[in-house]
Amino acid sequence: MRRLLAGRLLQGLAVLWVVATLTFVLLHIAPGDPYSYQGDRRVAPEVVAHWRHVYCLDRPLAAQYACYLGSLARGDLGFSISQSRPVREILVDYVPRTLELMSLGLILSFAVGIALGVLEARHRGTFADWGSRGIALFFYSMPDFWLALMLALVFAYWLPIFPISGIENVIAAPTYSGWQRLADHLRHLVLPVTALVLMTCAAIARFQRAAMLDVIRLEFVVAARAKGVSESAITRHHVLRNALLPIITLAGLMLPMLLGGAVLVELVFSWPGMGFITAMAVGSRDYALVTSSVLVTSALVVAGTIAADLLYALADPRVRAK
Amino acid sequence: MTPRPLLSVEELRTYFRTSAGVARAVDGVSFSIAANESVGVVGESGCGKSVTSLSLLRLIQRPGTIEPGSKIELEGTDLLSLDDESMRRIRGNRIAMIFQEPMTALNPVFTIGAQLAEVPRVHEHITRRDAWARAVEMLGTVGIPDPAERAHSYPHQLSGGMRQRVMIGMALMLSPALLIADEPTTALDVTIQAQILELLAELRARTAMSVLLITHDLGVVAESTSRVIVMYAGEIVEQAGVRELFAQPHHPYTEGLMAAMPRAGTKRERLTVIPGAVPSPYEWPSGCRFHERCPYAWERCEREHPPLYEIGVGHVSRCHLAVEPERRATPHLPLAARAGAGA
Numbered sequence: 001m002r003r004l005l006a007g008r009l010l011q012g013l014a015v016l017w018v019v020a021t022l023t024f025v026l027l028h029i030a031p032g033d034p035y036s037y038q039g040d041r042r043v044a045p046e047v048v049a050h051w052r053h054v055y056c057l058d059r060p061l062a063a064q065y066a067c068y069l070g071s072l073a074r075g076d077l078g079f080s081i082s083q084s085r086p087v088r089e090i091l092v093d094y095v096p097r098t099l100e101l102m103s104l105g106l107i108l109s110f111a112v113g114i115a116l117g118v119l120e121a122r123h124r125g126t127f128a129d130w131g132s133r134g135i136a137l138f139f140y141s142m143p144d145f146w147l148a149l150m151l152a153l154v155f156a157y158w159l160p161i162f163p164i165s166g167i168e169n170v171i172a173a174p175t176y177s178g179w180q181r182l183a184d185h186l187r188h189l190v191l192p193v194t195a196l197v198l199m200t201c202a203a204i205a206r207f208q209r210a211a212m213l214d215v216i217r218l219e220f221v222v223a224a225r226a227k228g229v230s231e232s233a234i235t236r237h238h239v240l241r242n243a244l245l246p247i248i249t250l251a252g253l254m255l256p257m258l259l260g261g262a263v264l265v266e267l268v269f270s271w272p273g274m275g276f277i278t279a280m281a282v283g284s285r286d287y288a289l290v291t292s293s294v295l296v297t298s299a300l301v302v303a304g305t306i307a308a309d310l311l312y313a314l315a316d317p318r319v320r321a322k
Numbered sequence: 323m324t325p326r327p328l329l330s331v332e333e334l335r336t337y338f339r340t341s342a343g344v345a346r347a348v349d350g351v352s353f354s355i356a357a358n359e360s361v362g363v364v365g366e367s368g369c370g371k372s373v374t375s376l377s378l379l380r381l382i383q384r385p386g387t388i389e390p391g392s393k394i395e396l397e398g399t400d401l402l403s404l405d406d407e408s409m410r411r412i413r414g415n416r417i418a419m420i421f422q423e424p425m426t427a428l429n430p431v432f433t434i435g436a437q438l439a440e441v442p443r444v445h446e447h448i449t450r451r452d453a454w455a456r457a458v459e460m461l462g463t464v465g466i467p468d469p470a471e472r473a474h475s476y477p478h479q480l481s482g483g484m485r486q487r488v489m490i491g492m493a494l495m496l497s498p499a500l501l502i503a504d505e506p507t508t509a510l511d512v513t514i515q516a517q518i519l520e521l522l523a524e525l526r527a528r529t530a531m532s533v534l535l536i537t538h539d540l541g542v543v544a545e546s547t548s549r550v551i552v553m554y555a556g557e558i559v560e561q562a563g564v565r566e567l568f569a570q571p572h573h574p575y576t577e578g579l580m581a582a583m584p585r586a587g588t589k590r591e592r593l594t595v596i597p598g599a600v601p602s603p604y605e606w607p608s609g610c611r612f613h614e615r616c617p618y619a620w621e622r623c624e625r626e627h628p629p630l631y632e633i634g635v636g637h638v639s640r641c642h643l644a645v646e647p648e649r650r651a652t653p654h655l656p657l658a659a660r661a662g663a664g665a
Binding site: 219 | 376379381410411412413414415418419421423426427428429430431432433440441444445476478489492
């Protein structure tokens with residue numbers, strides 16, 4: 001188990017190094033550097049020269065690369081031109097909000113997806129099975145941004161039940177008590193999280209249903225029936241436990257998808273998270289911020305995959321033993 | 323008057339209604355098992371022996387159904403009229419079953435102790451701890467060394483023979499009246515096979531349970547049963563005491579099975595095979611279902627479905643040779659072999 005963890009961590013570091021190198025190379029394929037942008041004449045040449053020196057842009061490429069990796073290793077992610085403060089400070093503000101949205105979305109879409117998959121498998125071939133799969137497939141095949149926009153249109157504009165944007169009511173929030181503030185924040189979470197769940201739970205439900213049907217065919221299910229285990233206990237206990245194994249792997253794979261979805265959802269609902277800030281940074285050519293958020297995103301994906309591997313090993317005794 | 327048998331099966335029909343038609347996998351099977359008796363069921367794969375055993379537990383899944391008119395009675399209870407919950411209480415409790423491949427019949431993600439303890443837990447009000455203690459005790463009974471330790475193992479950590487011991491232990495947790503063993507030794511090495519059969523015989527002697535041993539291996543039947551049922555094409559074709567059957571097989575199919583069995587002490591160039599294959603359950607042949615593969619068949623066999631003729635005491639055979647024994651003197655090449663040679 002410990003060796004597995006150590007191995008995965010090393011792999012993860014290697015992936016991050018590759019990502020860092022790739023972003024470096026990509027940035028340097030493009031002509032010029034972040035400070036060669038001539039649009040804004042208000043920046044004095046001495047200032048530009050200062051930052052060029054700080055980020056080693058006045059040195060040969062190999063030295064630039066070493067300098068870049070060195071500052072990454074020190075945790076120095078650079079300075080955001082568009083926000084005029086260190087990238088690290090910005091990330092400290094924005095990453096937790098994305099993590100909040102993502103983890104809620106992840107937990108809920110897996111809860112909904114697994115429950116749907118189990119029910120569909122249990123009642124396979126019935127009207128409920130077909131209906132549930134049809135509806136889930138509809139949401140899955142709709143473009144993500146359209147889905148988010150429709151949610152905003154229906155539940156924030158036509159039926160103003162939920163707030164349309166932001167993370168809290170900026171005007172009233174300062175006057176709220178702790179609980180009121182929490183309730184207000186949760187109300188702001190409803191639509192973005194719902195959008196994330198609708199985008200992903202259909203895929204999870206399909207996988208879960210297929211995994212359940214694969215397991216239901218196995219002989220130990222017949223053996224469990226022959227022992228006198230009830231049908232519902234067989235589904236909950238014998239089948240689900242085995243059918244969750246492939247879903248754990250899926251969770252690791254879904255993470256990038258969910259992060260991609262989060263960017264859209266954050267934009268549509270003006271959720272001030274990583275996706276939102278990255279999109280803004282791309283617009284204002286804030287290279288330091290863009291590269292850092294790419295790195296942080298890949299770090300999140302790597303961490304998710306490692307977590308999925310460890311969970312899998314915990315859940316499957318056959319892997320645990322190796 | 324003979325005492326009421328433990329299990330009596332009458333006119334059992336299990337059909338599978340699919341888009342391809344109706345597969346009559348088990349087609350009118352009647353037999354009974356007395357208390358503490360060991361009965362063997364033999365036949366090639368596809369003859370309906372496994373469907374028969376699953377029918378006894380009512381574990382036939384869609385699209386299979388046990389047809390109306392069938393009757394299964396255990397200890398005086400009509401199993402086919404029970405509701406699902408009452409039937410569930412019989413499974414694993416009064417009738418238990420062990421399977422051919424213990425690796426796939428055990429759940430890979432639970433410890434063997436937990437899988438044994440599950441049996442009393444679903445049938446009795448018992449604490450987790452007590453159930454576990456009984457599981458450990460049973461593992462010792464079926465010959466697992468160091469049972470307290472081994473109970474924490476997962477199926478993949480045991481050898482094939484040990485796994486089958488675990489399966490047997492799981493089946494015997496609640497001392498069932500009837501144990502159905504569906505090819506319990508087929509997946510095992512020959513030396514392990516003997517150990518498992520010995521264990522079953524020993525446990526049967528100790529607990530007074532009955533055993534229904536399903537197998538395609540006549541050798542296994544000879545070693546461990548007192549009565550044999552031979553099945554072919556969804557029907558019983560012959561039934562006799564094990565000695566009687568081996569000394570005087572009546573049905574040509576039984577004869578064929580025995581000729582196909584290697585025998586110690588006799589030197590033969592090659593084993594005989596029964597020509598042709600088991601026919602499709604969607605379309606059993608007319609008349610005698612074996613006539614195409616039979617070396618004695620005559621036109622009556624194509625036309626008339628033979629009943630179970632009484633041959634001797636407790637010996638029945640579904641073959642017209644019972645009334646026209648002189649035909650046995652003139653064997654010929656079976657229809658299936660002739661068709662096969664032409665192709």
